[in-house]
Amino acid sequence: MPKSxxxxxxxxxxxxxxxxxxxxxxxxxxxxIYTAIMIIPLFGTLNLSLFTRADDGSRTFVGLANFATLFGxxxxxxxxxxxxxxxxxxxxxxxxxxxxxxxxxxxILSSPRLRFATFYRTAIFLPAILSFVIVGFVWKxxxxxxxxxxxxxxxxxxxxxxxxxxxxxxxxxxxxxxxxSVWQFVGIPMMLIxxxxxxxPDEVLEAAEMDGVTGAAQFWKIKLPLILxxxxxxxxxxxxxxxxxxxxxxxxxxxxxxxxxSTDILGSFLFRTFFGFQLQLGDxxxxxxxxxxxxxxxxxxxxxxxxxxxxxxxxxxx
Amino acid sequence: MSKARSSLPRSAAAHAIxxxxxxxxxxxxxxxxxxxMKSRRxxxxxxxxxxxxxxxxxxxxxxxxxxxxxxxxFQNSLIVTLASLFFVLLFGAMAAFALAEYRFRGNLLMGLYxxxxxxxxxxLGTVGILExxxxxGLVNTRTSLVLVYTAQGLPLAVFILSEFMRQVSDxxxxxxxxxxxxxxxxxxxxxxxxxxxxMATVAVFTMIPIWNDLWFPLILAPSEATKTLTLGSxxxxxxxxxxxxxxxxxxxxxxxPVVVLYxxxxxxxxxxxxxxxxx
Numbered sequence: 201m202p203k204s205x206x207x208x209x210x211x212x213x214x215x216x217x218x219x220x221x222x223x224x225x226x227x228x229x230x231x232x233i234y235t236a237i238m239i240i241p242l243f244g245t246l247n248l249s250l251f252t253r254a255d256d257g258s259r260t261f262v263g264l265a266n267f268a269t270l271f272g273x274x275x276x277x278x279x280x281x282x283x284x285x286x287x288x289x290x291x292x293x294x295x296x297x298x299x300x301x302x303x304x305x306x307x308i309l310s311s312p313r314l315r316f317a318t319f320y321r322t323a324i325f326l327p328a329i330l331s332f333v334i335v336g337f338v339w340k341x342x343x344x345x346x347x348x349x350x351x352x353x354x355x356x357x358x359x360x361x362x363x364x365x366x367x368x369x370x371x372x373x374x375x376x377x378x379x380x381s382v383w384q385f386v387g388i389p390m391m392l393i394x395x396x397x398x399x400x401p402d403e404v405l406e407a408a409e410m411d412g413v414t415g416a417a418q419f420w421k422i423k424l425p426l427i428l429x430x431x432x433x434x435x436x437x438x439x440x441x442x443x444x445x446x447x448x449x450x451x452x453x454x455x456x457x458x459x460x461x462s463t464d465i466l467g468s469f470l471f472r473t474f475f476g477f478q479l480q481l482g483d484x485x486x487x488x489x490x491x492x493x494x495x496x497x498x499x500x501x502x503x504x505x506x507x508x509x510x511x512x513x514x515x516x517x518x
Numbered sequence: 519m520s521k522a523r524s525s526l527p528r529s530a531a532a533h534a535i536x537x538x539x540x541x542x543x544x545x546x547x548x549x550x551x552x553x554x555m556k557s558r559r560x561x562x563x564x565x566x567x568x569x570x571x572x573x574x575x576x577x578x579x580x581x582x583x584x585x586x587x588x589x590x591x592f593q594n595s596l597i598v599t600l601a602s603l604f605f606v607l608l609f610g611a612m613a614a615f616a617l618a619e620y621r622f623r624g625n626l627l628m629g630l631y632x633x634x635x636x637x638x639x640x641x642l643g644t645v646g647i648l649e650x651x652x653x654x655g656l657v658n659t660r661t662s663l664v665l666v667y668t669a670q671g672l673p674l675a676v677f678i679l680s681e682f683m684r685q686v687s688d689x690x691x692x693x694x695x696x697x698x699x700x701x702x703x704x705x706x707x708x709x710x711x712x713x714x715x716x717m718a719t720v721a722v723f724t725m726i727p728i729w730n731d732l733w734f735p736l737i738l739a740p741s742e743a744t745k746t747l748t749l750g751s752x753x754x755x756x757x758x759x760x761x762x763x764x765x766x767x768x769x770x771x772x773x774x775p776v777v778v779l780y781x782x783x784x785x786x787x788x789x790x791x792x793x794x795x796x797x
Contacts, residue, residue: 222701226616227628230609230672237669238635241646248645305539308532316533322784323540326547329780331730333752334772337765338546347762349549349565383542391788415528436637444639447732451752467641474645475737488645495642502637 246495248488266489280490282461283469286374290465291442293378299434301382302389307419309390310397321394325387336451339380343367367452370462377463381448385441389434396430397423429513436505443498446471466494547773554578554766561762578767582754585764587742588771591750598660598746599728602667606724607717609668610675611683615705617676618683619691629680635673640666641733651738658741666734671724678723682716683709722787729776747772
């Protein structure tokens, strides 16, 4: 029996009934691959952050010294906090733009007897299936001052002088990228909320109408409280996705996350630390340190959701 | 239906908003596709126009097909995605069946252990994964990608499939047992066919992130022979950044297969999301 066989019952069951080998056989492939490729490397990475490479190439244990470097050494801590704050801003934009738009679209889509609803949701969800490489480049081309699609559009609505090469300016690049990411993923909250809205029974809505609660009031007073748990799930999915994002930044701005690191987020910072870029050599131990910090940030977010938010949300059973 | 819920101005406003947003979602993609078929001059002179006989030009596609190894990249992506998908579905369904069907000590704990991977992204273990792949001599092989993606896809697959496995009728399975079927036969001939719709949903959810991933191909398999389509087009686009015909054509070639597949499977995907699988 594989050592990771996860059925302690088998041990205990001896004497009472035959060992149920099939349970182990069913579980073993998934558990073995998951443990070997995901869990062990994850803890291996956490462990690596406690070591450093000595001059002779051997590994030496340094305790929390890497973390002291990351937070204490001004060069490291400046890059780290820059990436962390940028990441937070990236997340805030998603929460303030993506999720409200997703909810609004879902609310409109779920209105009864809306025609072409299938067409709309298929179309609006489409960008979510495209790769970051495609999305990044498509928007890079559209926003490029060389091509002139964006300025033409703005001219058409009389806002021509508002145009700027947003991706190239330090103060607007990060927000622009966040909005591109919102454009790509707005379909996901939309679909989840849409599903939640459809599962509200008609009787509840009819009862509300009998009491004269219709339209917007009905949405705010009846539907929104009922879909709060779904909004909670969407928020935590957004959080994990954003604090783990990398591809869009890498595709549009490169590993240097320019201009002048203004679009650096934790994922791109991890990549640069681990692999190095231009003159700086990659450092697996500092990379592991950054990954460990990201792990605790995500763990903290997930815990806040599980223990503080989810338990307080009121769920309604129909 | 009451008047309040479907009056004419309200529904006109709803359609106006939805059409506006649909345009916003589709137009950028549409713009790239139409411009990929125009001459360089037309791309810049009138980017918003459809290609006309005068401006029609496929030079971009020729450059892409001559310069890039796109057929090889496509093949790599296909092999990696299909192999990972196969293992995720088979192993995921087996584990889900065990968790849903049998009572044994540690069942709940095992379910939680496997569900951990839904919330903690596998990317954070990259340093450890790379070390392991180097030690195992698997760097620059498609096998390394298949292993990683299988591990990445399993948690969600087990989670969703075990919900559906619980709904498979006990009577059916017990009838099989009385007829002397082994537990393996019961899984393959009774449970698996009955959860086929859920398998399709899981397949779509698993496939999209694998096909689109840039991180692991970049780190584990960046060699020319193992590049996936996503990584290959990223590098191609970076090199040809000033050749607009080639860039637009490469983007179009990358978009079209995904969009066609999406249009075929969107019903399945949307039904999967709305059936409450993710609730």
